[in-house]
Amino acid sequence: MKKILVVFGGRSVEHDVSIITAINSVIKPLRLTKKYQVEPLYITKEGKWFWDESLSNIETYSSGKIANLTKKLKPADISFNDGLIISNGKSFNSKKVKIDIVFPALHGTYGEDGDLMGLLEMAGVAYVGCGVLASAVAMDKVISKQLAIANKIPITNFLFYQDKDYKANSSKIINEINTNLNWPLFVKPAHLGSSIGITRVKNNEELETAIELAFHYDSLVLVEEEVSNLIEVTLPIIGNEVPEPAYLERPTLQKTDFFDFEAKYLRGGKKGSKNGQASSSYSQVPAVLPKKLYKQAEELGVKIYKSFGLTGIARVDMLIDSKVGKVYFNEINPLPGSLYSHNFQKFGLSNVELVEKLLFFAMERFEQKNKINSSFATNYLKQF
Amino acid sequence: MFKNLFSLYRPSFPRNIAYMLQASEYDAIAYLKWLNKTKDFSRVSSRKQFVKTKFSSALYYILVFGIVIQIIIGLVVISLGFSHKIIGGQYYGAAVILSYPLIWPYLILFIIELAKYFVIAPRYRVLVSQAEQVFKSHPGKVIAVLGSYGKTSMKEFLNTVLSEGLKVAASPANKNVALSHAQFAKSLKGNEDVVIVEFGEGKNGDIAKLAKLTHPDIAVITGLAPVHQDHYKNLKQQADDLLSIKEFVEPKNIYLNLDNFFKDIKLPNNILTFSDSNVGDIKIGNVEVSFNKTTFDLIKGKNKSSFKTNVIGFHQVKYLALVYLLASQLGLKDSEIRKGIAKTKAFSHRMEPYVLNGAKIIDDSYNGNIEGIKAGLNLLKRLAGKRKIYVTPGLVDQGKDSKLIHHEMGRLIAKANPDIVVLMDNSTTNSIKSGLEDEKFKGQLIIEDKPLDFYNNLGVFVAQDDLVLMQNDWPDNYK
Numbered sequence A: 001m002k003k004i005l006v007v008f009g010g011r012s013v014e015h016d017v018s019i020i021t022a023i024n025s026v027i028k029p030l031r032l033t034k035k036y037q038v039e040p041l042y043i044t045k046e047g048k049w050f051w052d053e054s055l056s057n058i059e060t061y062s063s064g065k066i067a068n069l070t071k072k073l074k075p076a077d078i079s080f081n082d083g084l085i086i087s088n089g090k091s092f093n094s095k096k097v098k099i100d101i102v103f104p105a106l107h108g109t110y111g112e113d114g115d116l117m118g119l120l121e122m123a124g125v126a127y128v129g130c131g132v133l134a135s136a137v138a139m140d141k142v143i144s145k146q147l148a149i150a151n152k153i154p155i156t157n158f159l160f161y162q163d164k165d166y167k168a169n170s171s172k173i174i175n176e177i178n179t180n181l182n183w184p185l186f187v188k189p190a191h192l193g194s195s196i197g198i199t200r201v202k203n204n205e206e207l208e209t210a211i212e213l214a215f216h217y218d219s220l221v222l223v224e225e226e227v228s229n230l231i232e233v234t235l236p237i238i239g240n241e242v243p244e245p246a247y248l249e250r251p252t253l254q255k256t257d258f259f260d261f262e263a264k265y266l267r268g269g270k271k272g273s274k275n276g277q278a279s280s281s282y283s284q285v286p287a288v289l290p291k292k293l294y295k296q297a298e299e300l301g302v303k304i305y306k307s308f309g310l311t312g313i314a315r316v317d318m319l320i321d322s323k324v325g326k327v328y329f330n331e332i333n334p335l336p337g338s339l340y341s342h343n344f345q346k347f348g349l350s351n352v353e354l355v356e357k358l359l360f361f362a363m364e365r366f367e368q369k370n371k372i373n374s375s376f377a378t379n380y381l382k383q384f
Numbered sequence B: 001m002f003k004n005l006f007s008l009y010r011p012s013f014p015r016n017i018a019y020m021l022q023a024s025e026y027d028a029i030a031y032l033k034w035l036n037k038t039k040d041f042s043r044v045s046s047r048k049q050f051v052k053t054k055f056s057s058a059l060y061y062i063l064v065f066g067i068v069i070q071i072i073i074g075l076v077v078i079s080l081g082f083s084h085k086i087i088g089g090q091y092y093g094a095a096v097i098l099s100y101p102l103i104w105p106y107l108i109l110f111i112i113e114l115a116k117y118f119v120i121a122p123r124y125r126v127l128v129s130q131a132e133q134v135f136k137s138h139p140g141k142v143i144a145v146l147g148s149y150g151k152t153s154m155k156e157f158l159n160t161v162l163s164e165g166l167k168v169a170a171s172p173a174n175k176n177v178a179l180s181h182a183q184f185a186k187s188l189k190g191n192e193d194v195v196i197v198e199f200g201e202g203k204n205g206d207i208a209k210l211a212k213l214t215h216p217d218i219a220v221i222t223g224l225a226p227v228h229q230d231h232y233k234n235l236k237q238q239a240d241d242l243l244s245i246k247e248f249v250e251p252k253n254i255y256l257n258l259d260n261f262f263k264d265i266k267l268p269n270n271i272l273t274f275s276d277s278n279v280g281d282i283k284i285g286n287v288e289v290s291f292n293k294t295t296f297d298l299i300k301g302k303n304k305s306s307f308k309t310n311v312i313g314f315h316q317v318k319y320l321a322l323v324y325l326l327a328s329q330l331g332l333k334d335s336e337i338r339k340g341i342a343k344t345k346a347f348s349h350r351m352e353p354y355v356l357n358g359a360k361i362i363d364d365s366y367n368g369n370i371e372g373i374k375a376g377l378n379l380l381k382r383l384a385g386k387r388k389i390y391v392t393p394g395l396v397d398q399g400k401d402s403k404l405i406h407h408e409m410g411r412l413i414a415k416a417n418p419d420i421v422v423l424m425d426n427s428t429t430n431s432i433k434s435g436l437e438d439e440k441f442k443g444q445l446i447i448e449d450k451p452l453d454f455y456n457n458l459g460v461f462v463a464q465d466d467l468v469l470m471q472n473d474w475p476d477n478y479k
Helices: A014-034 A059-064 A065-071 A117-122 A132-138 A141-150 A163-180 A204-217 A261-266 A291-307 A339-347 A353-369 B002-007 B013-022 B030-039 B052-083 B089-098 B102-137 B151-162 B176-189 B206-214 B236-249 B314-329 B334-344 B370-382 B397-416 B429-438 B451-456
Strands: A001-010 A036-043 A049-050 A077-079 A084-087 A094-097 A101-104 A156-162 A185-187 A199-201 A220-225 A230-239 A312-321 A326-333 B140-146 B167-172 B194-198 B218-221 B252-256 B272-274 B282-289 B294-300 B304-311 B354-357 B358-363 B388-392 B418-426 B444-448 B466-472
Touching: A001 A014, A001 A094, A014 A036, A014 A353, A014 B451, A036 A094, A036 A117, A059 A065, A084 B167, A084 B451, A101 A117, A101 A353, A117 A132, A132 A326, A141 A156, A141 A326, A141 B002, A156 A163, A156 B282, A163 A204, A163 A220, A185 A204, A185 B358, A199 A204, A199 A291, A199 B236, A204 B397, A230 A291, A230 A339, A230 A353, A261 A326, A291 A312, A291 A326, A312 A353, A312 B176, A326 B358, A339 A353, B013 B030, B013 B052, B013 B102, B052 B102, B102 B176, B140 B151, B140 B236, B151 B194, B151 B334, B151 B418, B167 B334, B176 B206, B206 B236, B218 B236, B218 B314, B236 B282, B252 B314, B252 B397, B282 B314, B294 B314, B314 B334, B314 B370, B314 B444, B358 B370, B370 B388, B370 B397, B370 B466, B388 B397, B418 B451, B429 B444, B444 B451
Parallel strands: A001 A036, A001 A101, B140 B194, B140 B218, B167 B194, B218 B252, B252 B272, B358 B466, B388 B418, B388 B466, B418 B444
Antiparallel strands: A036 A049, A077 A084, A084 A094, A156 A220, A185 A199, A185 A220, A230 A312, A312 A326, B282 B294, B294 B304, B354 B358
């Protein structure tokens, strides 16, 4: 029985979304297969790592018991000397498990952005999802746009600023934005997902407030033009060398002007979406678009997936100007919330099948990588 | 071993005992059987949960109170031992405390039996006697619905269709014992044209007892299949028990489903039989079943009438045809009957279709017999689905033939050719598995040891256009 370590929580503003992704969309379906030993590894908001069966129970978090539990539990020990080995202490009754595949279910910083992947590469263990570079690039909206330009992928006009530069020259920057970009604009933290800290602005007053808010979450902020006659779409894709897109999905915008965190996760009814999946009422799956435009967006999504070297799973967000029929790249989410299982389910792939496929892709990439020789004999040291 | 021992002293112990009594329906034999085979008392509730009612809560509090008193007595004896007022008091006291799990599970049963004898039984006798007078003097036609399966559905079909032209009262849900009928009698107004009562059979003599209580004019025997085989000697005795209705209802007013009925039994003369092909002289034809509806024709002589129902399943048509016949005899017009049949729908957990994450689910978890299994698998085979998934824990109360029946069930499942079979791990699993192997089942087999986890997370297991059939239920008191 393969041993799967599901890593979630983390030092990220998307900590809570990660818990739901891990428990509802990864641990539960993996356990239903009866094929794997699934081990939950929870990282607190402060960055402490814990490993215990009770951490795979959603009630531990919803009831607030997690605070007491993490005080009682011993932090997990991770060893990289012989693959990835996790243990919960050194006492006579401590447990130790050698992990075969890691399933990162972290969103945002220190997880989805390539940091964890680097650690796993060092440990020499297979893991689900995108690699170090693809994750890092995907989670940086500025680098993403620059890479898109290099690959001749259409994007909207944008500018970006560091926190310290803005503090020093805020009025100059506001002027620069006014001169070079057309209103309305979007202000976004460069490294966050789940639409956190994103604001649509129509004037300078809103712009300044939005930039302040974005800097609250990130030290790099992006300001970009809005697409006219906008249709927002998103395309979840799985696979390594041969990407397998699911349905193109269209968020149905209601009260708020755009597809924000609240609309995505909290507005699935009066008390929100119970299963933690992005609520079904907020989107149209598959997106109802003219056939040609649907195909164009799907092809662009796949091109982006390949160009960015994404593997395992990712979600590509695109913006469509419905009047001129042009599709723009918006951003990439290398680990979509709840794996976007609602979309794959509609596409005909159950959550159980989805996680099993992701494990397969993880092993496929791992085995391919292991075939590449990483050592080379030289006489270099003999000269010393 | 330590875990099992420790489970006796967990704070949840009284609640678990109360749950076991409740889940055994306060039947002493069923409860004692369960009690004796239970090793880990922390894991008795994996399928259902303790439900607070006045009675179950009272039992729970009696248990808690009794255990606390016993512990206090033990502590007093220990302290008297330490103060040398009782020699060896420490040991006696410890024994008093440690023995509560050996005493209270049995003592509480004794208390229940006393309550049954001195409180419940006298009240029961009064209620039943009053109810018998109500049924006896009722001017409407009383229709008894009995059989090993399909009773609640048949009762609901009759209720729905007859209500189109008559004033009808029907016993509620699947309540089918004397006490529930006595309660039901209290709700009758006396102006009903038809009263429908469901007869539950659990042991020999039950049918006669219920017939004496309700005085039926018409009886419908929905079918025979092995159920409650722990209480009936054999299938013949079960068939005889059903046919004992002839002592209370004129044979010409008895309608019997002949499909798979006991072959070597002499049926009363003039009894009307029905089957998948006909009901008396009404022939059944052109049956089409989809996920949402069933359509069929009824042909009498040269007249053909077409019907549509929200009920799904080929096997259901004969019951609706019988409803048509009874409704006609009771004076309903064809248009009223057609309207009524169009309104009929599945009762909860009986071939009940619903959609979950785009998958088509048929919930037949209240089915508990091999005939229902055959009907369900026939439907699974004939309906379309991207992946076909069959889920079952197996059948309870199948008596000494349980292994054979479950082996046969495995073969039937394999013949229906589902892509995935999910079995809930219990004493029947190996027999079903061997049946699957004999029939060379090629799909995926999953053995689930946490049924509740599976049922609660079915949504993550399925995808758009999957077809899932869930049959049977496996209460916690069966292993």
